[in-house]
Amino acid sequence: MQSTTSSLDTQCRSDFPVLERRVRDDKALVYLDNAATTQKPIQVIDAITDYYKNHNSNIHRAVHALAEESTEAFEATRDKVTKFLNVTNSKEIIFVKGTTEAINLVAYAWGRDNVQKGDIVVTTEYEHHSNIVPWQILTQETGAELKYIDIDENGELMLEQLDEHLATGKVKLVAVSHVSNVLGTITDVKEVITKCKNAGAKILIDGAQAVPHMKVDISDLDCDFYAFSAHKMLGPTGVGVLWARKELLEKMRPFQGGGDMIREVHKFETTYNDLPYKFEAGTPNVADVICFSAAIDYLTKIGMNNVRNHEIELTEYALEKMSKVKGLVIYGPKDTEKQGGVISFNFKDVHPHDVATIVDKNGVAIRSGHHCAQVLMEKLEVAATNRASFYIYTTKQEIDALINSLEEVAKVFKL
């Protein structure tokens, strides 16, 4: 198959040592599970080694040289994230473990004081479990109601349902993902945010699949809470970010109590530290936060518009080729204007695990399962789907390898 390679993948591929791996009887690894987690460039891997070799120390407390260096590097990442997202105040950047923890923080520390019996929390059918279960727990505990925005046959949100929910005047929070991790659908977040503001509801955006793949400008969005994970954008596992408006964070009670989040502790009362530390109890993931800096540098150098354009090109290419594979059903918008670099699909009558096994034999790593989105699986009336997801280093040749394997599936199962 002749296909041209776009410049971005050739430019960066050699920075990713793992992409040279051979798997399953010496087949070249074709890594198409980037929505789960991305691979790491050598710059990030080196940063973590450098940190442990040369600087390792706890932060914010001691005055010795290593502690100062570590503290400075830790806070430098915060500044970098601030710039990367076009946030105005770095105190609004809270480091957490990941998107999941960020959302749970909001559900706990904001939700418990602001959501009461009779109130409504709105989420959507295409959320990851991490943007459903915390709201189930909160609404069950408080006696509030959980409502959904359904998806249409193109895998897009039926926003008129949001209008209906908001019209009740009872909605306290709308929690929606910026990009669906299964269908790739890009939510019209500006529209959602405007609607919520007009109705006086707070809006949380799960950006786990957006920040890694497109330019996200928080000042421009003007939402209330925004969450994402470092490991899906070239960074290490165990680091995530919650951005929230200062006015909200200041009023919120802490999430966890412990070291670093306090100003003064007495036997029976404590005054809390300033933002952002009030929400960063205990020794944070110092090393990984610091090496997350290298990932942001890497993406900044490429430019997020180039990342998005590369994925559009790949997704268009893949959609076109996949549509010709016999028996294959694609879910979601199938329109790169409205879709990130994620394609979910099934073969009629072939279990996704059989597909993944055949594809894996050829060294192609895709994901099969419910993708932590069982509510969406129910909606699609399937137990599971296969999912291919792309990133900056993905090549058209790799998509060709996927297509060849999918054709093999069709042949083996005589479709």
Add this chain to the structure above:
Amino acid sequence: MSGDPIYTEMIIEYSRNPSNFGKIEDPQIHRHDSNPLCGDSIDLYVNTDGTKITEVKFDGKGCAICMACTSVLTEMIQNKNLDEVKNFQKDELLAELGLEHLIKTSPVRIKCALLSLKALKYGIYSYFVEKMNDTEAAGNLKEEAASLY
């Protein structure tokens, strides 16, 4: 060893047209089991006259490996003595489909292959213990089932 074939003609054929597919109303043995990771989910129905298996059926949903192995298992135990069935080994089942290599090569897919055997062992255990009040006859079937994979 990923060169070992999984999706042979036989497996595809069985997955397309499973044998003994269906339900027995009020069976003497009924066992539901599933593999949460991949979503295989089957119900096994067995009738017995106390010494022999007289009828076996299954229904449910699963991958090709699960469907084929369950089909073949139901064929293999039809009309067999309960004692034989009690001692039925996983190797016999896997060998019938040429899937012995899965034990080594795929700790994930082996679960698909052995789900029905696990259900069968548990089912017979419950039959002896609950219906026949005969824990001795049940032997260590329960432990065996639990440690199949």
